Structures are given as C-alpha cells and as structure tokens.
Amino acid sequence: MAKFIFTCSNGYEKHLSDELVSKDFRLLDILPGFVLTVRDDKFVSGVKDLCFPHFCMIFPQLIEGGSVNSLGKEIAERFFNINRDREFDGPWHFLSGFDPEVKGLGKRESAVAEQALVNLKRIAGKVARLAETDLPAQAERQNGLFLYFSDFGKVWLSTEFVWFGQRRVSDDPAAPSRSYLKVEEAYRVFGAEPESGDTVCDLGAAPGGWSYSAAKRGAKVTAVDNGELKGGARDNANIRRLSADAFTFEPDRKYDWLFCDMVEHPNMVTKLLEKWIEKGWCRNFIVNLKFGRTDPVELITKLSSPQSLLKKRCLYFDIKHLYHDREEITLLGRLE
Ligand SMILES: C[S@@+](CC[C@H](N)C(=O)[O-])C[C@H]1O[C@@H](n2cnc3c(N)ncnc32)[C@H](O)[C@@H]1O
Structure with missing residues (x-):
C-alpha cells in the first residue's frame, strides 16, 4: 500500500x-x-x-x-x-x-x-x-x-x-470580467495560446474577458453573444461581435481556436463542442463546463472514457479544475 x-x-x-x-x-x-x-x-x-x-x-x-x-x-x-x-x-x-x-x-x-x-x-x-x-x-x-x-x-x-499545472495568474485592468483569469490560466496548462493572426471564435463571449485575452495577443476574434462587450473588448479592432445564438451559429471558416464559456447545461455544451469537432470547425478548443447540479466526476468519467468523441479525436485532451475555476471545469483540446 x-x-x-x-x-x-x-x-x-x-x-x-x-x-x-x-x-x-x-x-x-x-x-x-x-x-x-x-x-x-x-x-x-x-x-x-x-x-x-x-x-x-x-x-x-x-x-x-x-x-x-x-x-x-x-x-x-x-x-x-x-x-x-x-x-x-x-x-x-x-x-x-x-x-x-x-x-x-x-x-x-x-x-x-x-x-x-x-x-x-x-x-x-x-x-x-x-x-x-x-x-x-x-x-x-x-x-x-x-x-x-x-x-x-x-x-x-x-x-x-x-x-497538475494550475496557477494563480495576474489580472489586467482592461479585462472586462474575472473570467479573463480562467482563460489566461488555461493557456498555461495547455502549453499554447492564440497567436497574432490566429482566428478565434468565442461562443458566449460577453462581457468579453476571453475575447479580450485573445485580441490582445493579436488574434482576430468572432465574439458570439447577444450581450454587449465591455472594457477592453468593446470597440476592439481585433474583435467582431455577432449577436447570435451559439447553438445555431454556423461559422463560415475553420477557426484556430474555439472558446466557449456559457452558463448552460454541461451536456448541451459538450454536444455543441462535439458538433464543432465533427464538422471540423476548429483546430484547438478551450471550453468551460459549469457543472452546477450535475455530478462532475460522472461528467469527467464520461468525457475521458475511451468511447468519448473528445478522447478519440483529440491529439491532446485534458480536463482540469483550474485555480480560477469555481463550480466549473475546463476542457482543453488540440485536434491537429
Ligand atoms: C459567463 S458569461 C461569459 C464570460 C466571458 N467568457 C468573459 O470572459 O467575459 C456567459 C455568456 O454566455 C452567453 N450565452 C449563454 N447562452 C448563450 C447562447 N445560447 N448563445 C450565445 N451566448 C450565450 C451569455 O449571454 C453570457 O454573456
């Protein structure tokens, strides 16, 4: 023992x-x-x-x-x-x-x-x-x-x-939300981040912490949300906001990064991520699942089982409860 x-x-x-x-x-x-x-x-x-x-x-x-x-x-x-x-x-x-x-x-x-x-x-x-x-x-x-x-x-x-890679990261006064810290921490666990010229689609983007984080690295961001962007994400030349529903939104190109941080049931968000993977709409993803009343361990077990599409299709796939996460877990994946 x-x-x-x-x-x-x-x-x-x-x-x-x-x-x-x-x-x-x-x-x-x-x-x-x-x-x-x-x-x-x-x-x-x-x-x-x-x-x-x-x-x-x-x-x-x-x-x-x-x-x-x-x-x-x-x-x-x-x-x-x-x-x-x-x-x-x-x-x-x-x-x-x-x-x-x-x-x-x-x-x-x-x-x-x-x-x-x-x-x-x-x-x-x-x-x-x-x-x-x-x-x-x-x-x-x-x-x-x-x-x-x-x-x-x-x-x-x-x-x-x-x-396991979690760490406290520092805030940016222009970031419009504390969610900004989660994506900044996620890059460090991932070992990669959006680079200048990369394309990012941010589903459930408002008020814009994740979009701002990618935009300040020079990435071109499509921010999908009915809500308004604020702070450094508002009127940012690298961010284009689309007022649309993330579940029905269909991209007109392949994105280097899919970001998703919506307060929706984890099964719905997982299905949405699987759709993006099957359609070949993204190369990398950072997706936050709010587990709420769902048992997170059952969720993790299902997502990381050998039958899971995420496990089968990703070259790198990780699920972490980040230092800056609360009742949520973060999925990180590279497909190409
Ligand atoms: C937790 S906030 C996102 C915070 C953001 N990541 C940031 O860094 O500021 C969740 C957002 O998801 C959006 N949202 C929820 N359901 C949505 C849907 N079906 N389509 C688009 N946006 C949605 C909400 O309007 C809200 O702005």
Whole structure:
C-alpha cells in the first residue's frame, strides 16, 4: 500500500475525493484543500489525467514539532537522508502549501521553509543553492521537496510530487470580467495560446474577458453573444461581435481556436463542442463546463472514457479544475 496526498482548491475536497475513489484510491483523511489516500500500486499511472488535484505528494512522511527551528532542522535532515545517493546536477523544486483555514499558517509555512533551507545550506550547501522556489515550467512529476502544513506543528514532506499545472495568474485592468483569469490560466496548462493572426471564435463571449485575452495577443476574434462587450473588448479592432445564438451559429471558416464559456447545461455544451469537432470547425478548443447540479466526476468519467468523441479525436485532451475555476471545469483540446 502506498500513501498519497492530493491538494485542491478549498471547498472542492468532496469532488476530489469522489474522483480519487473512482480511480481506486482509499480515503484516509479529508481536510480543507487536502485529501490523504492510499492505493495498492506504487506507480502512479494515469495520475496526471486527474481533474481536481493541484498537487499529488507521493509517499509523504509526517513531521511533528514545536518550533520553527526544530521543524526546519528535521525537514533539512530528512531531505538530505532521502537524497543521500542522488547527484544534484541542476535545479530542483522546493514548493509548499498549507491548510487555508488555519489562521496564520501561511506565515508559519514561509518561516519554516526558509529555516529548512538555512539548515540544508549547512549540511549540503551546493544542493541548497540549486533549490528553485518558483513553479516548474511544465506540469509533471518532480523530484524535489514539497511540504504541506496541516497545522503549526504538523508538516507533511514528500520528495516526489506531481504538479497538475494550475496557477494563480495576474489580472489586467482592461479585462472586462474575472473570467479573463480562467482563460489566461488555461493557456498555461495547455502549453499554447492564440497567436497574432490566429482566428478565434468565442461562443458566449460577453462581457468579453476571453475575447479580450485573445485580441490582445493579436488574434482576430468572432465574439458570439447577444450581450454587449465591455472594457477592453468593446470597440476592439481585433474583435467582431455577432449577436447570435451559439447553438445555431454556423461559422463560415475553420477557426484556430474555439472558446466557449456559457452558463448552460454541461451536456448541451459538450454536444455543441462535439458538433464543432465533427464538422471540423476548429483546430484547438478551450471550453468551460459549469457543472452546477450535475455530478462532475460522472461528467469527467464520461468525457475521458475511451468511447468519448473528445478522447478519440483529440491529439491532446485534458480536463482540469483550474485555480480560477469555481463550480466549473475546463476542457482543453488540440485536434491537429
Ligand atoms: C459567463 S458569461 C461569459 C464570460 C466571458 N467568457 C468573459 O470572459 O467575459 C456567459 C455568456 O454566455 C452567453 N450565452 C449563454 N447562452 C448563450 C447562447 N445560447 N448563445 C450565445 N451566448 C450565450 C451569455 O449571454 C453570457 O454573456
């Protein structure tokens, strides 16, 4: 039996737990933004396809202690001992997280992480200098150090972890909605974004955050919505608004990108996406599904099953609960 900790957005532990149970994980403990599990295989096959986790700590160990100094010392020593035979010839990632509902824990996390690095410098100066505290360039399995603080004196440590690609992105004062953040984050998970000269069709575009995000990169956007565009999307030379129903709209060309962010039933939006794929109307897509009362895990299971058209037709297909997503999930796909 191998232990795994998964972290997620605060408030989405139930969906994360359901998703993990659907993949044969057994639940041991659930805290805000944190699920401790076991599974009987040591190798985490297919783990990167999960939707709700942000991080997965592989074989975590619990460290308990009173002071910042004692925790920092213990963390450095355990990290050093686990890696005793490893050659460090390049940067490694040192990241951490904490229970968002324990007041003041963020400060504790920074102080202990700093102290751990001070101690590591004493025992292995060269290794400590290679520590990288920014998020990795790509979502993938890492050999480094991940700490999760579940309380002031309770820290989980793992030297193998998976990052699923979610990150907080910065706002743009000209963006007309907070939805702008979701599409900006989606590009980073996707590893691609609309480029200058690309064509984008944005279904359910108003007030225009997604359209604005593509337009500011020089893409030519068709924004389909009966609602008005606002802020930086209004009177934008790269955006043409069509007042039409997204479900009956038929494009007169193939678009490089399909965007869709409508408050409609997820089955209807999925059918619409499948129509766009079957008709060959887009090369890439970013589609947000508001799951509302629908069970998101059933939805994810159906969409990612081998019988799903999306799974069959996409060269790349991913479903993620982004940092900026709420009661919604984001589908990302490349068809060509
Ligand atoms: C959540 S908002 C989109 C926000 C947008 N992505 C942004 O960044 O500002 C949903 C939009 O979908 C539009 N919408 C819903 N159903 C639609 C339909 N059948 N056809 C076109 N637009 C629709 C609504 O008018 C609304 O403006």
